[in-house]
Amino acid sequence: MFSKACEYGVKASIYIALNSYDGKRVSLKAIAKEIDSPEAFTAKILQKLAKHQIIQSVKGAYGGFEIPKNKIATFKLSQIVNAIDGDTIYTGCGLGLHICDENHPCPVHDTFKLIRTELKDMLESTNLEQLALDIKSGACFLKL
Amino acid sequence: MFSKACEYGVKASIYIALNSYDGKRVSLKAIAKEIDSPEAFTAKILQKLAKHQIIQSVKGAYGGFEIPKNKIATFKLSQIVNAIDGDTIYTGCGLGLHICDENHPCPVHDTFKLIRTELKDMLESTNLEQLALDIKSGACFLKL
DNA sequence: TATAAATAGGATAAAATTATCCGAATTAAA
DNA sequence: TTTAATTCGGATAATTTTATCCTATTTATA
Numbered sequence: 001m002f003s004k005a006c007e008y009g010v011k012a013s014i015y016i017a018l019n020s021y022d023g024k025r026v027s028l029k030a031i032a033k034e035i036d037s038p039e040a041f042t043a044k045i046l047q048k049l050a051k052h053q054i055i056q057s058v059k060g061a062y063g064g065f066e067i068p069k070n071k072i073a074t075f076k077l078s079q080i081v082n083a084i085d086g087d088t089i090y091t092g093c094g095l096g097l098h099i100c101d102e103n104h105p106c107p108v109h110d111t112f113k114l115i116r117t118e119l120k121d122m123l124e125s126t127n128l129e130q131l132a133l134d135i136k137s138g139a140c141f142l143k144l
Numbered sequence: 145m146f147s148k149a150c151e152y153g154v155k156a157s158i159y160i161a162l163n164s165y166d167g168k169r170v171s172l173k174a175i176a177k178e179i180d181s182p183e184a185f186t187a188k189i190l191q192k193l194a195k196h197q198i199i200q201s202v203k204g205a206y207g208g209f210e211i212p213k214n215k216i217a218t219f220k221l222s223q224i225v226n227a228i229d230g231d232t233i234y235t236g237c238g239l240g241l242h243i244c245d246e247n248h249p250c251p252v253h254d255t256f257k258l259i260r261t262e263l264k265d266m267l268e269s270t271n272l273e274q275l276a277l278d279i280k281s282g283a284c285f286l287k288l
Numbered sequence: 289t290a291t292a293a294a295t296a297g298g299a300t301a302a303a304a305t306t307a308t309c310c311g312a313a314t315t316a317a318a
Numbered sequence: 319t320t321t322a323a324t325t326c327g328g329a330t331a332a333t334t335t336t337a338t339c340c341t342a343t344t345t346a347t348a
Contacts (some may be wrong), residue, residue, distance in 0.1 A: 001145070001233060001256075004306065007240040014251055027324070041307050047326070050253065059322040060315025076251070087145060096151040099288040107158055107275040107284045108221070110264050112145075124209050131251040140251045144243040148336065171294070185337050191296070204345025205293040 006084040009045045010131075011035040011142050013080050016065050017053055017072045017132040025064040045084065052083035071090040072132065078123035090120040150228040153189045153273075155179040155286050157224050158197035160199055160209050161216045161276040162261040169208040180287040189228065196227035216276065 004009075012031050018033070019026045028046065030040040046065055050057045054075055067075070083084050093100030094112035101109075134140040146154075151236065155255045156175050163170045166195030176183040190209055198219055201210050211219070225233070238256035247254075248281040 001236070001238060004240060007238075010252070011239055021221070029324090038307055040309070043325075044307095044327090050325095057325060058314075058315090059325045061321090062316055063324050065325090092145070094145060094151075095155055095286075096148060097285070097288045104288055106288075107282050107286070108270070108280050109284065111270055115259065115263050115266060119259050126252070126255055132253050136304080137190060140249050140253065141241070142239075142251070144241045144248055144250075164298085173294090182337055184339075187295075188337095194295095201295060202345090203295045203343075206346055207294045207344080209295090221303090 002081065003085050003087070005041070005045050006081055008035060008037045008042055009049055009084045010077065010080050011037070012042060012046060013067075013075070013128060014064075014131045014135060015142060017067050017128045018135055020067045020069055020072060021136075023067045023069075024052060025058060025062070027064040031065065034142060035097060038054065049080070049083055052079070054083060065130070073127050073129035075128040076124050077126040077128070077131070078120070080091065080128075081123055090116040090123075093134075146225060146227050146233070149185075149189050150225055152179060152181045152186055153193055153228045154221065154224050155181070156186060156190060156209075157211070157219070157272055158275045158279060159199060159286060160162050161219075161272045162279055164211045164213055165276065166278075167213075169202060169206075169210045171174070171208040173276065175209065179287060180277070193224070193227055198224060198227060211272070217271050217273035219272040220268050221270040221272070222227065222264070224272075225267055234260040234267075 012035055015031055015034050016026055022044060028043050031037075031046070032042045035042075046055065046057065049055045050065070055067050057063070057065055094108045094116075095105050095106040097106045100106045131140075135142060150181075156179055159175055159178050160170055161173070170178075171218075172183060172187050175181075176186045190199065190201065193199045194209070199211050200213050201207070227264045237250050239250045241250045244250045275284075279286060
């Protein structure tokens with residue numbers, strides 16, 4: 001569904017948010033360990049998230065990544081996905097046609113439209129706070 | 145959403161079905177031209193579909209690909225997708241966790257479950273005949 | 289039977305994605 | 319001011335996906 005980079009990005013964001021609630025800044029190393037991802041690759045993804053202003057990076061000793069507490073609830077899952085995978089998942093044609101719309105639909109246009117709309121709605125109605133709280137409560141996991 | 149191979153597979157199946165209704169067998173060349181796909185790559189995909197008995201290949205001069213008329217309506221979109229991409233799209237975890245189920249869910253497990261179930265239902269309730277008829281009637285397109 | 293039109297399938301190449309390495313720059317603390 | 323911890327970012331490598339090439343095999347027809 002999503003690229004691996006995107007999966008890592010979502011998991012990293014959740015972990016950073018979780019720690020930011022406690023006023024803790026987390027390092028790349030800690031993140032990669034916690035979400036079970038390759039360190040250097042994760043670094044690239046964090047840079048991308050930082051450029052999209054979803055997370056903030058602090059260089060130097062005692063540096064790391066954080067998200068301002070009061071912003072955590074404002075970030076939607078869709079923003080994270082968009083930052084890394086773009087929006088092709090809910091805008092692109094299900095069969096890869098260059099043009100695919102109401103006037104010139106591909107054979108699966110209508111059926112896929114429903115799914116994609118729901119996916120979009122879901123990504124837009126889920127925010128980082130909800131996801132982080134599920135980890136905090138122990139209801140969900142970031143690695144298994 | 146789906147791999148390019150899978151997109152080509154679906155489009156090829158539709159085009160073959162469409163022609164099979166007219167008793168016409170179609171060649172790799174004609175298929176690739178019609179669905180705007182690379183010929184040799186498409187050949188591999190057709191081989192896979194043939195091995196999964198979704199299409200039938202006929203070797204030699206005047207050979208090509210076809211689907212028995214009376215079988216067209218029995219093939220679900222899900223079978224084509226499965227033959228090429230497997231079932232990870234509706235079984236795999238949205239965040240790529242190795243284990244992700246009701247007891248040990250990832251943070252997006254519940255929200256994604258809905259989408260994936262719908263996707264699965266949609267793929268299973270759409271058959272090749274429906275798709276082919278939409279092309280025949282001119283309501284939909286295989287390339288654009 | 290010879291020929292031409294096809295698919296089958298192995299080998300290889302190109303492109304995209306994922307992953308690693310390493311030096312430069314930054315920064316808090318000793 | 320030196321040191322150590324850390325992110326940044328460019329270069330490169332490995333893997334996967336997509337695409338191409340070529341030979342063998344099959345088969346209808348002349």
